[in-house]
Amino acid sequence: MELLHCPSAIPVHNCTPKFTKTSKNCANLFGKRLNSVNLGSILGKILDKNAGRCSAGVVVNARSGDGGGLETGADTAVVVEKPPAKPSLFEVFDGYPLPFGATSRDGGVNFAVASGSATSATLCLIRLSDLPEKRVTEQIFLSPITNRTGDVWHVFLKGDFQDMLYGYRFDGKFSPQEGHYFDSSQILVDPYAKAVVSRGDYGALGLEDECWPPMACMVPSLTDKFDWEGDLPLKFPQRDLVIYEMHVRGFTRHDSSGTEFPGTYLGVIEKLDYLKELGINCIELMPCHEFNELEYYSHNSILGDYKMNFWGYSTVNFFSPMTRYSSAGALNCGLGAIDEFKCLVKEAHKRGIEVIMDVVFNHSAEGNENGPTFSFRGVDNSVFYMLAPKGEFYNYSGCGNTLNCNHPLVRQFILDCLRYWVTEMHVDGFRFDLASILTRSSSLWDAANVYGKSVEGDTLTTGSPLSSPPLIDMISNDPILRGVKLIAEAWDCGGLYQVGKFPHWGIWSEWNGKYRDTVRQFIKGTDGFAGAFAECLCGSPNLYQEGGRKPWNSINFVCAHDGFTLADLVTYNNKHNTANGEDNKDGENHNNSWNCGQEGEFATISVKKLRKRQMRNFFLCLMVSQGVPMIYMGDEYGHTKGGNNNTYCHDNYINYFRWDKKEESSSDFFRFCCLVTKFRHECESLGLNNFPTAERLQWHGHAPGLPDWSETSRFVAFTLTDSVKGELYVAFNASHLPVTIALPERPGYRWEPLVDAAKPAPFDFLSNDLPERETAIQQYAHFLDSNLYPMLSYSSVILLLSSDDSA
Numbered sequence: 005m006e007l008l009h010c011p012s013a014i015p016v017h018n019c020t021p022k023f024t025k026t027s028k029n030c031a032n033l034f035g036k037r038l039n040s041v042n043l044g045s046i047l048g049k050i051l052d053k054n055a056g057r058c059s060a061g062v063v064v065n066a067r068s069g070d071g072g073g074l075e076t077g078a079d080t081a082v083v084v085e086k087p088p089a090k091p092s093l094f095e096v097f098d099g100y101p102l103p104f105g106a107t108s109r110d111g112g113v114n115f116a117v118a119s120g121s122a123t124s125a126t127l128c129l130i131r132l133s134d135l136p137e138k139r140v141t142e143q144i145f146l147s148p149i150t151n152r153t154g155d156v157w158h159v160f161l162k163g164d165f166q167d168m169l170y171g172y173r174f175d176g177k178f179s180p181q182e183g184h185y186f187d188s189s190q191i192l193v194d195p196y197a198k199a200v201v202s203r204g205d206y207g208a209l210g211l212e213d214e215c216w217p218p219m220a221c222m223v224p225s226l227t228d229k230f231d232w233e234g235d236l237p238l239k240f241p242q243r244d245l246v247i248y249e250m251h252v253r254g255f256t257r258h259d260s261s262g263t264e265f266p267g268t269y270l271g272v273i274e275k276l277d278y279l280k281e282l283g284i285n286c287i288e289l290m291p292c293h294e295f296n297e298l299e300y301y302s303h304n305s306i307l308g309d310y311k312m313n314f315w316g317y318s319t320v321n322f323f324s325p326m327t328r329y330s331s332a333g334a335l336n337c338g339l340g341a342i343d344e345f346k347c348l349v350k351e352a353h354k355r356g357i358e359v360i361m362d363v364v365f366n367h368s369a370e371g372n373e374n375g376p377t378f379s380f381r382g383v384d385n386s387v388f389y390m391l392a393p394k395g396e397f398y399n400y401s402g403c404g405n406t407l408n409c410n411h412p413l414v415r416q417f418i419l420d421c422l423r424y425w426v427t428e429m430h431v432d433g434f435r436f437d438l439a440s441i442l443t444r445s446s447s448l449w450d451a452a453n454v455y456g457k458s459v460e461g462d463t464l465t466t467g468s469p470l471s472s473p474p475l476i477d478m479i480s481n482d483p484i485l486r487g488v489k490l491i492a493e494a495w496d497c498g499g500l501y502q503v504g505k506f507p508h509w510g511i512w513s514e515w516n517g518k519y520r521d522t523v524r525q526f527i528k529g530t531d532g533f534a535g536a537f538a539e540c541l542c543g544s545p546n547l548y549q550e551g552g553r554k555p556w557n558s559i560n561f562v563c564a565h566d567g568f569t570l571a572d573l574v575t576y577n578n579k580h581n582t583a584n585g586e587d588n589k590d591g592e593n594h595n596n597s598w599n600c601g602q603e604g605e606f607a608t609i610s611v612k613k614l615r616k617r618q619m620r621n622f623f624l625c626l627m628v629s630q631g632v633p634m635i636y637m638g639d640e641y642g643h644t645k646g647g648n649n650n651t652y653c654h655d656n657y658i659n660y661f662r663w664d665k666k667e668e669s670s671s672d673f674f675r676f677c678c679l680v681t682k683f684r685h686e687c688e689s690l691g692l693n694n695f696p697t698a699e700r701l702q703w704h705g706h707a708p709g710l711p712d713w714s715e716t717s718r719f720v721a722f723t724l725t726d727s728v729k730g731e732l733y734v735a736f737n738a739s740h741l742p743v744t745i746a747l748p749e750r751p752g753y754r755w756e757p758l759v760d761a762a763k764p765a766p767f768d769f770l771s772n773d774l775p776e777r778e779t780a781i782q783q784y785a786h787f788l789d790s791n792l793y794p795m796l797s798y799s800s801v802i803l804l805l806s807s808d809d810s811a
Contacts, residue, residue: 092142092163093129093141093142093163093164094129094142094144094161094162094163095112095161095162095163096144096159096160096161097112097159097160097161097162098150098151098158098159098160099114099115099116099151099158099159099160100114100116100158100160101116101153101154101156101158102116102156103116103196103420104116104117104118104156104195104196104417104420105117105194105196105197105198105323106170106194106196106197106198106221106222106223106224107224108224108225108226108228109226110160111162112160112161112162112163113160113161113165113223113224114158114159114160115127115158115159115160115161115170115194116156116157116158117156117157117158117172117194117195117196117383118155118156118157118383118384118387118413119155119157119174119176119383119384120154120155120384120387121176121177121184121186121384121386121387122157122174122175122176122186122383122384123148123175123176123177123186124145124146124148124174124175124176124188125146125151125152125157125172125173125174125175126143126144126145126146126172126173126174126188127143127144127146127159127161127170127172128140128142128143128144128170128171128172128173128191128220129141129142129143129144129168129169129170130168130169130170130171130191130220131167131168131169132167132168132169132201132334132337133167135169135201135202135218135220136203136210136211136217136218137211138218140191141168143173144159144161146158146159157172165223165225167337168223168337169201169220169221169222169223169337170194170220170221170223171191171192171193171194171219171220171221172191172192172194172383173188173189173190173191173192174186174188174192174382174383175188179395180373180395181394181395182386182395183385183386183389183391183395184385184386185377185381185382185385186382187377187382190377190378190382191218191220192377192378192379192382192383193219193220193221193320193321193378193379194221194379195321195322195323195379195380195383195388195417196323196417196420197221197222197321197323197324198221198222198224198323198324198338198342198424199221199222199294199324199325199327199337199338199339199341199342200219200220200221200222200294200320200321200324200327200338201219201220201221201222201327201334201337201338202217202218202219202220202296202327202334203217203328203333203334204327204328204333204334204335205328205333206253206267206297206328206329206655207297207298207310207312207655209298209301215296215298215299215301216296216298216376216378219320219378222337222338222339223337228339230342230343230346232346232350232430233350235349235350235353235354235430236353237353237430237432237488238353238356238358238432239432239487240285240286240358241556241693242489242513242556242632243554243555243556243632243691243692243693244285244685244691245285245286245358245489245556245632246283246284246285246286246632246633246635246681246684246685247284247286247287247288247360247559247632247633247634247635248279248282248284248286248287248288248634248635248637249288249290249362249561249564249565249634249635249636249637250272250287250288250289250290250637251289251290251314251315251565251637251659252267252268252269252271252272252289252290252292252326252329253267253268253314253329253655254267254314254637254659254660254661255271255272255275255637255661256268256271256272256274256275256661257271257655257660257661258657258660258661258662258663258664260662260663260664261274261275261661261663262663263275265331267329268329268330268331268344269325269329269330269331269341269344269345269347269348270330270331270344270347270348272287272348273347273348273351273352276351276352276355276357277355279355279357280355280356280357281678282635282640282674282677282678282681283678283681283682283684283685284357284635284681285356285357285358286357286358286359286360286432286489287352287357287358287359287360288360288361288362288435288634289359289360289361289362290315290316290362290565291315291316291317291319291326291361291362291363291364291437292316292325292326292329292345292361292362293316293319293320293321293322293323293324293325293326293363293364294319294320294321294324294325294326294327295313295316295317295318295319295320295326295369296313296318296320296369297312297313297314297316297328297655298312298313299313299318299369300312300313300652300653302585304583304585304653305585306582306583306584306585307583307654307656309655309656310655311584311585311653311654312653312654312655313652313653314651314652314653314654314655314659315565315651315652317364317403317437317652318364318367318368318369318403319364319367319368319369320368320369320378320379321379322363322365322417322418322421323421323424324338324341325341325342325344325345325429326341327341329341329345330344330345331344332344342429345429346429346430349429349430349431350430353430358432358433358489359430359431359432360431360432360433360434360435360489360491361425361431361433361434361435362434362435362437363422363434363435363436363437364437364438365407365409365418365421365436365437365441365442366400366401366406366407366409366437366438366439366441366442366496367401367403367404367405367406367407367438367441368380368388368405368407370404370405371403371404371405372397372399372404372405373396373397375404375405386447387408387411387413387414388407388408388411388414389405389406389407389408389447390405390406390407390408390444390446390447390466390467391408391447391466392466398466398467399497399498400438400440400441400444400467400496400497400498400500401438401441401496401497402497403497406441406444406467407441408446408447409441409442409444409446409473409475410442410444410445410446410470410473410474410475411446411447412474414446415474415475415478418475418479419475419478419479419482419485422434422479422482422485423482423484423485426484426485426488427484431488432488432489433488433489433490433491434488434489434490434491435491435492435493435515436490436491436492436493437493438493438495438496438497439492439493439494439496439506440469440492440493440494440495440496440498440500440501440502440506441496441498441500442473442475442476442492443469443470443473443475443476443500443502443506443507444467444468444469444470444473444496444498444500445465445466445467445468445469445470445473446466447466467498469500469502470507471507472507473507476507476509476512477507477509480508480509480511480512481509486509486511489513490511490512490513491512491513491514491515491559492506492508492512492513492514492515493514493515494506494514494515494517495517502514503515503516503517503518503547504518504544504546504547504548504551505551508551508553508557510552510553512557513556513557513558513559513632514557514558514559515559515561515564515634516544516547516558516559516560516561516631518540518544518547519540519544519558519560519561519629519631520561520562520563520564521596522536522537522539522540523537523540523562523622523625523626524562524573524595524596524597525596526718526720526736526738527618527621527622527625527736527738527798528596528597528598528618528738529598529718529738529739529740529798530596531715531716531717531718532715534712534713534714534717534718534719534720535713537720537736538703538711538713538720538722540560540625540629541625541628541629541630541720541722542555542629542630542695542696542701543555543556543558543629543630543631543692543695543696544558544631545695549695554693554694554695555630555631555692555693555694555695556631556632556691556693557631558630558631558632559631559632559634560626560629560631560632560633560634561626561633561634561635561636562622562623562625562626563636563639564634564636565636565651566592566649566650567592567595567649568595568597568645568647568649569636569638569639569642569643569644569645570619570622570623570636570639570642570643571615571619571639571642571643571644572597572644572645572646572647572648572649573595573597573598573622574597574598574599574600574614574615574618574619574622575599575600575603575604575605575607575615575644575647576595576597576599576603576604576647577597577598577599577603578595578603578647579591579592579593579595579647579648579649579650580646580647580648581647581648581649581650583646583648583654583658584648584650584651584652584653584654585653590650591648591649591650592649592650595649598618599611600614600615600618601614604647605644605646613764614798616672616673617761617762617796617798617799618798619642619673620673620676620761620768620800621736621738621761621798621799621800623639623676623677623680624680624759624761624800624802625736625800627680627681627683627684627690628684628690628732628734628802630690630691630692630695630696633684635677637661638661638662638666640666640673640674640677640678641662641665641666641668641669641673641674642665642669642673643661643662643665645658645659646658671765671766672765673765675765675766675769676765676768676769679769679771680759680769683758683759683802686728686729687726687728687729687732688726688727688728688729689724689725689726689727689728689729689732690724690726696724699725700724700725701722701723701724701725702722702723702748703720703721703722704721704722704723704733704735704745704748705717705719705721706719706743706744706745706746707745707746708746708747708748708749709748718737718738718739719735719736719737719738719739719743720735720736721733721734721735721736721745722734722735723748729804730804730805731750731804731805732802732803732804733747733748733755733801733802733803733804734800734801734802735795735800735801736799736800737795737796737797737798737799737800738798739797739798740797740798741797742794742795742796742797743794743795744787744792744793744794744795745792745793745794745795746791746792747791747792747793747803749791750805752807752808753805753806753807753808754788754789754791754805754806754807754808755788755791755793755803755804755805755806756781756788756803756804756805756806757770757780757781757784757788757793757801757802757803758770758802758803758804759800759801759802760795760799760800760801761799761800761801762795762796762798762799763780767780
C-alpha cells in the first residue's frame, strides 16, 4: 500500500445508497450454487483428475430461529400468561480461558475472548438462515464470576451446532473521550473467528440495501477435515524467488479467462500452469482476509457502475479468508471458503509455487469514530487501537485508525494469527502492508509498563518509532514464523520511511521503494543516476550490507498495485484518475514516468516502438539485478489502466487481467518476459547469496574497464562470472543517442548476442529454438569480429561468451 490508496473524497462509512437495487440482492445468499457438487469434483474438472477430498459442504436441515415472545406495555391492565421458558439448545459449562476464539474439544465447543474493560458479556448463537433477518437463536449470558478469568470471558457448550454461527455482545462504558465504545445492542465478530459470514455473492447488498449487512462467525467442528495429501512447505531459498503480485478476483474475473469459477480461489488454480510458463515460483496475494467490498459503495457517474473496495486493504477479520473469493460463498458457514483457499495453496505447492499473503496489520475497516463498529472497537477499543489522551484515533495508516500493534494483547493476537495461516493454511510467508506502523510504540508505551521500571531519559510517547519493537522481535524469534518469508513495506502514512533501516533481525526483507524510483529515473534517461542504478543492479548494498543483510533482503520491483502499470509507465507523464470520481486529486503525483514523446495510448508508430523497448529495458533490469524480482500481475503482457495510478475502487476491466489481450501479445512481450525469467533461473550468478565483489563483477563504460559514474552518464555495463553460463556482459544505454561499445577481450572466445531490447520480436531474445537465430547473429558478425557491438538509444543487451572457432 502506497500512501494514497484510501479514498480521500468519499464518505467511507455510513453507506446509505439513494437508489434501487436492480441487479443483485441477497435472495440467493443460501441458494444452491454448489450443494450438489463438492469441491473435490470441481478440482477434478479443473485438473482433469480426481482431486483430493476437498468437500465444500452443503447447507442442510437448517432449523428456524426463535419466533420471539409476547410483550406487554407497562400500563396495561390485561394480564397475559407467560409461556413456559424454552429449553436451551445447549448444555452450558464454565469453559476455558485459552485458546482464544471458538475451539472444538471434548464433544463441544469452547468460546474465549478477551475484554478487560467490559462489564458484561453475552455469547449469541445465530442460525445461518436467520442471519440476514438479524434474529438471534439463543443468548448465553456469561457470569463475571464463573465465566471470566482475568480479562478473558469464556464458556463451553455442548449441543447441536449444525448451521450455527456466533457473535458477542459486550456492555460497559460508552465514553469515547476515555476510549470506550461499548454498546450491548451490537453483535460483534470475534477477532479470533476462523470464518466470517455475511452474504454469499461479491458485491451483493444486504436485504435492506445495506452496505454493512449483519456478520457472524463460523462455529468449528471436529469433523471439519481437509486432505492436504501430504503437502509440505517448499522452503525455497529466498534468493531463488520470482514473485508475482496478484489480485485473486482480478486475475480471472474477466470473461476472457474462460475459467469455470471466475474471480475465485478455484479460478486461480485453473491458471497456475500459466504462471509456471512465465517462470513464477511465488505468488503474493493481495489481501485475502475477510473485508467488505461495499465499504466505498457509491455510484460512479464517470463509468456508470459502482465503486467498490476492490483492493481489500481494509480488514474485517484477520483469521478468515475472504468468503466471496470462493465459489462456495456462505455455504457451510464459511468452511467452503477455507477449504478452497487451502486447495489453492496445495495446488500451487504441487507446481513448485510458494504462496505469500499481503497482510494489513496496520488498521481495520472500523475507521475513526465515525466508522462502523463490528468487532475490535466493540470488544475493547482502548486495547486494539492507538489512541490519543482524549480518545482520538491516531491515523498513521491514512485510513482512520491505527492498530495498537505493540500492545501486549494485540501483538499476541497478531502472532497467533500469523501462526494460524502458516500451520493451518500452509502459507509460505507474508508481506506486511505499511509495516513501519508495526514498529511504533503503543498507547501503553512507557518504560514502567513495558520494563517494570522507569528509565532515565525515556521520552517515548504513543506512536514513536522503536529501535527494537516487541512485535517485530516476537515474530523474528518465533520458532514457527522465523522460518517463513517476512517482507516489510517499510513506510507508513505518518511519514516514517524505513527502507534500508527496518528492524530486521537478519531475516526481514523489504519492498525496495528506492530501487523502483532509481530504476525508473535512470532508464527514462535522467542525469545523475548511473551510480545509484549500479547499486540497484548489485542488490542495493548501500541499503542492506552495513546492517548485515543480503541481496535477497531487497524485494526489487518497478511496478506494483499502487501506481502505474509497466505499460502506463511508458505511456503517461501524468496520472489520469478521473474515473475514481475525486477530480483527479487522489493518487501519487510523482511517478517518475515518461510517455516517450506523446501522452496516451494513441501515438505514432515510432513512439509505440520506443515504449516497447522501454518495457523490455525495465523487465530486463529487474531480472539481471541481485535481489528478489517482483512482477505485477498483467505487466507481462502490457496491461493498461488508462493512466490511472490509484485503482483501489474499480471492480471492472481496469483491474481485471485481460486474457484476450495477453493472447494478442503472446508472441511479443509475453514471450520476452518468459525467456528472460527462464534465463535468470538458469544463471547461478543472478541470485547470489552475497553481494558481488570485484572477483566476480567488473564495471565497464563504452570501453572495457572504464565505467563512467559522472553526473551526465547514461550508460552502465558490467560483466558477471557465472558457473553455468561462463560469463555475461550486460549493458544499459539510457541515452537518446546510439553508441558502439567495445567489449572486453576474452582470448579464445567471442561474444554472442542473446538479448537486445532494441530489436523487434522475436529477435529481442535469440533463443536456441529460433529458426533464424544464426542469421540474426551473422548480421552483427562484422562488429563482433572486431569485439564491438552497436546499441541503439534507450536499449539494453545481454551477450554471452562462446568458443571462437576461428581463433
